[in-house]
Amino acid sequence: MESESPISMHQPLHFQQDDDASPKPIKKSLVSTLMEAAALRSPSFKEDTYYISHLKHSEKKALSDFKHTLAASSSSSANASMWGIPLLSAAGADDRADVVLLKFLRARDFKVGDALHMLEKCVGWRKEFGADDVVEEDLGFKELEGVVAYMNGFDRQGHPVCYNAYGVFKDREMYERIFGDDEKLQRFLRWRVQVLERGIKLLHFKPGGVNSIIQVTDLKDMPKRELRVASNHILSLFQDNYPEMVARKIFINVPWYFSVLYSMFSPFLTQRTKSKFVISKEGNVAETLYKFIRPEYVPVQYGGLSRPSDLHNGPPKPASEFTVKGGEKVNIQIEGIEGGATITWDIVVGGWELEYSVEFVPNAESSYTIAVEKPRRIAAGEEAVHNSFKSPEAGKLVLSVDNTASRKRKVAAYRYLVRKSSTI
Incomplete structure (x- = not known):
């Protein structure tokens, strides 16, 4: 009736x-996959703090030791800047630098030596890659903008949201045009870094501010085998050079077999990593995204109200x-x-x-x-x-x-x- x-x-x-x-x-609904069940059993997500007063004693000491070790280092990292932030200010009291250094420390479980090694490699990579200037480059990927990887709006806590969707590469002609040889692959990787760097420019790098992004990955029609090389390169670049830049990872349109893979690898993932995962199978995309992102910021193809032209005219109407x-x-x-x-x-x-x-x-x-x-x-x-x-x-x-x-x-x-x- x-x-x-x-x-x-x-x-x-x-x-x-x-x-x-x-x-x-909105009431939380259970997604009937092992992957979602595992995510639901993990501890509730809690974003990292960058207030020095909120750190444990051991973490404060690690940060202090990191600064002293970096200052005493003979490498160029001691005088380097990252995302426009000097890693060591003259006064030694730049809370923006503390945010950056804490990201490297957390990525290496507050082991100062490991964090310093990671930071030095990252500084070298950024200089060689030209990461500080990549945002302004025209890399010739207009057809991929707003389709494959793009920043679109913010979540309910103000984090910039980056969407990733590689389903267009199931078309062989498109795949060959973008990944046909090593030179094309390297240019694509540069473009992918460009997208991330644009998102990072929206971050505050301040205690209590927005210091990380949200990543939404659409697995629909993704040609896994063909994109294996590119995916590994992207994953390696981001893990090595962008520590703790992602606050939450939302996977949408997840096929059934990913639940099996997740159940196999879940025991080897830390609770910290699993707490960042949100999994949604096809058909539950809008319900999942609305929990974290207001509908005026969710793209129309995912059940929201955001069209590509909307964000060019300022904040959208709620x-x-x-x-x-x-x-x-x-x-x-x-x-x-x-x-x-x-x-x-x-x-x-x-x-x-x-x-x-x-x-x-x-x-x-x-x-x-x-x-x-x-x-x-x-x-x-x-x-x-x-x-x-x-x-x-x-x-x-x-x-x-x-x-x-x-x-x-x-x-x-x-x-x-x-x-x-x-x-x-």
Whole structure:
């Protein structure tokens, strides 16, 4: 039997144009894979602190020893800068440098000698690679921007988010064009470092600030065998030269066999590493990403509202989040629309597979309801709906999402903007 949501019918969901959206809590759902189960059993994620006062005594001592060892070093690392931050300031009290040094220490379990060796190799690599200048280079990968690896928005805690998707390389012609020989591979690796360096420029490198990024990796259609060489190079570069730069790793569209691999290798991973992993199989992408990233920052291809052009115009307009239970129909009523006003809206439901329609209901009892968008079924994989309507008279707009044919709960989001008619 069809059911109407009492919240949406009697207490319509509203989004005020100038107010920040207040997200409602989304219940955590279990993903039926061993990989997700393992991640759920690991300790809850806790981001590293960079406040010196919050460090253990042994960690404070390691940081102090690291500074003294670096200062006494005859290598060029003692006078080096990294991401525009001098590793050793004249006064010896630059908390930005402390953040950088702590990253190297954590990557080597606070073993000063190992951390120094890692840092010296990283300084040498950055100089040889030209990492400080790579951000401004035109490497000729316009077709990959916004597709293969790209920065897009921020998570709920303000971390920049980097998306990775290598499914386009299942096309052999594309693969050969990008990875056909060693010279092409090296240029691609340089471009991939460029993407990461752009993300790092958004970090604060301050205690209490945002000091790491979020990485989302889409495994759909990824040609594992063909990309093995490139993947190993990327992994090696990042592990050796970008310690503790990733706060959380979210894997989406994970095929079933990855759960088997994870269950095999899980015992050999540290709890610290596993606590950063979030795994989502195909069909749960939007629900997973919404837990960490607001829908206005989630790309449309992953069930969000963010289109490539949006972020060029400043921060996106916040969205309101809601859920659609299995067997439920939700009506979102946008009231107080004046005659002649134009209303523009975006709406998306994670996974769709439900019926969607829009009506304009005039205030005047003598007027007829207008079918703005006739009922239609939207299939899974379709992007967010973006539409507009000019009201002929005062009334309200009703956006309906009908999930009565499904038992599956779905996350959803919408936003709108009303522009009043201009009068001369």
